[in-house]
Amino acid sequence: MQEKEILQNLREKFSELYGDGDVALYFAPGRVNLIGEHTDYNGGHVFPCALTLGTYAAVRKRTDDKIRMASLNMNDAAIEEMTLGDYTNKAEGSWTNYPRGVIWAMSEKNFTIPTGFEVLYYGNIPAGSGLSSSASLEVLTALFIKDQYGFDAVEQLDLAFLGQTAESDFVGMKCGIMDQFASAMGKENAAMFLETDTMKFDYLPLKLDAAKIVITNSMVKHELASSEYNTRRSECESAVQDLQAKYDIKTLGELSPEQFEEGKELIADETKRKRAKHAVYENDRTIRAVEALKQNDIATFGKLMNESHVSLRDDYAVSCPEIDDLTSWAWEIDGVVGSRITGGGFGGCTVSIIKEAAVDTYKETAEKKYQEKYGKKPEFYVVDPGAGAHRISQ
Numbered sequence: 001m002q003e004k005e006i007l008q009n010l011r012e013k014f015s016e017l018y019g020d021g022d023v024a025l026y027f028a029p030g031r032v033n034l035i036g037e038h039t040d041y042n043g044g045h046v047f048p049c050a051l052t053l054g055t056y057a058a059v060r061k062r063t064d065d066k067i068r069m070a071s072l073n074m075n076d077a078a079i080e081e082m083t084l085g086d087y088t089n090k091a092e093g094s095w096t097n098y099p100r101g102v103i104w105a106m107s108e109k110n111f112t113i114p115t116g117f118e119v120l121y122y123g124n125i126p127a128g129s130g131l132s133s134s135a136s137l138e139v140l141t142a143l144f145i146k147d148q149y150g151f152d153a154v155e156q157l158d159l160a161f162l163g164q165t166a167e168s169d170f171v172g173m174k175c176g177i178m179d180q181f182a183s184a185m186g187k188e189n190a191a192m193f194l195e196t197d198t199m200k201f202d203y204l205p206l207k208l209d210a211a212k213i214v215i216t217n218s219m220v221k222h223e224l225a226s227s228e229y230n231t232r233r234s235e236c237e238s239a240v241q242d243l244q245a246k247y248d249i250k251t252l253g254e255l256s257p258e259q260f261e262e263g264k265e266l267i268a269d270e271t272k273r274k275r276a277k278h279a280v281y282e283n284d285r286t287i288r289a290v291e292a293l294k295q296n297d298i299a300t301f302g303k304l305m306n307e308s309h310v311s312l313r314d315d316y317a318v319s320c321p322e323i324d325d326l327t328s329w330a331w332e333i334d335g336v337v338g339s340r341i342t343g344g345g346f347g348g349c350t351v352s353i354i355k356e357a358a359v360d361t362y363k364e365t366a367e368k369k370y371q372e373k374y375g376k377k378p379e380f381y382v383v384d385p386g387a388g389a390h391r392i393s394q
């Protein structure tokens with residue numbers, strides 16, 4: 001569906017659910033990470049871009065203390081109603097925990113909403129695909145609350161921090177800042193090179209030399225991701241503690257590969273050593289990949305993407321057989337510059353950079369082999385980087 005149709009549908013359904021009247025419309029994108037995976041909570045660098053896919057909201061303030069939420073993606077758009085203050089209780093297994101978490105995170109910062117609202121969401125990011133549908137929902141909610149209630153002190157970057165707090169401290173997935181950052185700060189045709197310990201960042205125009213960003217959805221939902229993710233994170237933190245016997249560091253992102261090699265024996269546990277190795281080397285790869293892109297050296301960028309995948313597969317152990325097959329098949333095709341798993345892992349998508357002339361061959365080959373081996377079709381999205389969260393003028 002085109003944006004125009006999405007918005008028309010959203011308006012119509014909003015009126016059916018909540019009655020006629022004025023509504024305000026907002027959008028926040030999902031993201032794809034080109035390189036720099038599992039580095040953000042390790043104080044390292046990431047290089048994501050926002051997508052034109054994301055989550056939309058139609059919103060209207062109420063005068064009473066009721067908050068009413070529905071989503072066209074969930075349970076026949078059934079309304080979940082809560083009273084101001086109630087949102088602090090998590091709803092068992094409900095998607096509303098993301099927006100509830102955001103209202104909670106904002107009230108913790110003294111941006112407390114004085115009246116309720118009614119909202120209808122619609123998202124076109126496939127759920128569980130690792131393209132940050134949850135981050136887009138969080139950033140979107142923070143944005144419309146800021147806008148509707150006039151919380152002018154909340155800046156665009158704050159939307160990212162509020163979303164991350166909601167996800168980490170309310171929902172319980174101890175995520176880094178990358179996804180919410182990309183959703184809030186995205187820019188058309190640019191990727192973002194972010195240093196997560198200082199939050200310094202640059203927009204880099206994506207000049208890919210007649211190549212495209214192709215996302216391939218394995219259709220394996222990353223259901224176990226949250227608990228495994230939190231485990232990886234604590235393994236890295238524990239490795240830092242071991243390394244502190246030699247280095248005055250707070251995060252793995254402060255170490256070069258050479259320093260890591262000199263100190264790695266301090267990490268007694270082999271699994272933790274592998275996790276730390278990934279975090280250190282991936283950070284270094286990300287810095288080198290961006291350098292290569294600045295020199296228009298797409299080939300090196302692609303090679304580093306492939307190395308990133310191998311490290312995520314073997315040392316960080318966040319891939320799965322379906323994704324490993326998709327990447328290996330991609331690497332064999334002429335015109336595929338690079339291909340790797342993207343996002344948190346345990347399913348979801350690969351991201352590949354593919355010469356325009358080879359995109360069809362890639363799709364046909366991947367689809368045929370995947371269908372033969374796994375009995376299902378992958379989905380493909382050829383994407384351009386999109387803008388960050390914004391209100392839609394009507």
Ligand code: GLA
Pocket residue numbers: 033036037038039040041175176177178179343344345
């Ligand atoms: C998830 C998290 C991010 C990041 C990635 C892995 O998407 O939300 O913060 O850690 O995994 O790079």
